[in-house]
Amino acid sequence: MKILGISGSLRRDSYNTALLHNAPLELELWDGLKAVPPYDEDDDVEPAPPAVAQMRVAVAGADAILFSTPEYNASVPGQLKNAIDWLSRPQATSVLRNKPVAVVGASIGAFGAVWAQAELRKVLATAGARVIEGDVAVGHAHERFDANGVLIDDDLREQLQEVAEALVNEAALREAVAA
Numbered sequence: 001m002k003i004l005g006i007s008g009s010l011r012r013d014s015y016n017t018a019l020l021h022n023a024p025l026e027l028e029l030w031d032g033l034k035a036v037p038p039y040d041e042d043d044d045v046e047p048a049p050p051a052v053a054q055m056r057v058a059v060a061g062a063d064a065i066l067f068s069t070p071e072y073n074a075s076v077p078g079q080l081k082n083a084i085d086w087l088s089r090p091q092a093t094s095v096l097r098n099k100p101v102a103v104v105g106a107s108i109g110a111f112g113a114v115w116a117q118a119e120l121r122k123v124l125a126t127a128g129a130r131v132i133e134g135d136v137a138v139g140h141a142h143e144r145f146d147a148n149g150v151l152i153d154d155d156l157r158e159q160l161q162e163v164a165e166a167l168v169n170e171a172a173l174r175e176a177v178a179a
């Protein structure tokens with residue numbers, strides 16, 4: 001089973017990218033977010049811009065996706081939302097349609113990007129993805145990882161495991177139905 005990890009942060013030392021590394025999953029981290037151009041319906045034709053085509057192939061080839069999002073001004077970072085806009089087209093046959101996805105998040109504020117996570121779930125559901133319930137909200141993220149990027153909060157680790165398991169179960173179920 002192939003699980004793709006998508007961090008909504010472009011930052012080198014991102015807590016959200018670190019959070020994905022802590023998921024108890026064999027995860028392939030997708031690192032193409034920065035290269036995705038601004039969505040323009042005039043450009044959304046075949047062939048798609050190369051970075052978009054590569055992203056769509058990566059998402060299409062994944063059995064499930066784990067997103068980790070920061071919160072920017074109480075919402076999803078623009079570049080992540082922009083990428084999802086590309087992924088959501090063509091609407092009827094988009095690579096996100098029926099894709100099992102889960103959302104977690106980290107922020108240095110107290111609430112762990114809960115608003116951004118909620119908005120990202122809404123956007124993904126609108127795009128037709130199968131959004132797994134359950135969240136992991138890493139608040140005060142600067143205090144939750146050790147120097148090696150290991151999540152040091154046991155409750156959060158447990159929550160991350162639960163979300164990861166639910167995501168894998170959903171992907172396995174879909175695989176069984178398709179077989």
Ligand SMILES: Cc1cc2nc3c(=O)[nH]c(=O)nc-3n(C[C@H](O)[C@H](O)[C@H](O)COP(=O)(O)O)c2cc1C
Nearest residue numbers: 009011014015016017070071072073074107108109
């Ligand atoms: C433009 C911008 C807006 C932000 N807005 C919020 C916010 O609304 N809520 C919050 O908790 N943190 C906010 N932050 C702080 C982020 O939580 C913090 O930068 C975090 O480390 C980003 O995640 P990352 O470590 O994965 O890059 C904001 C940061 C930036 C750069």
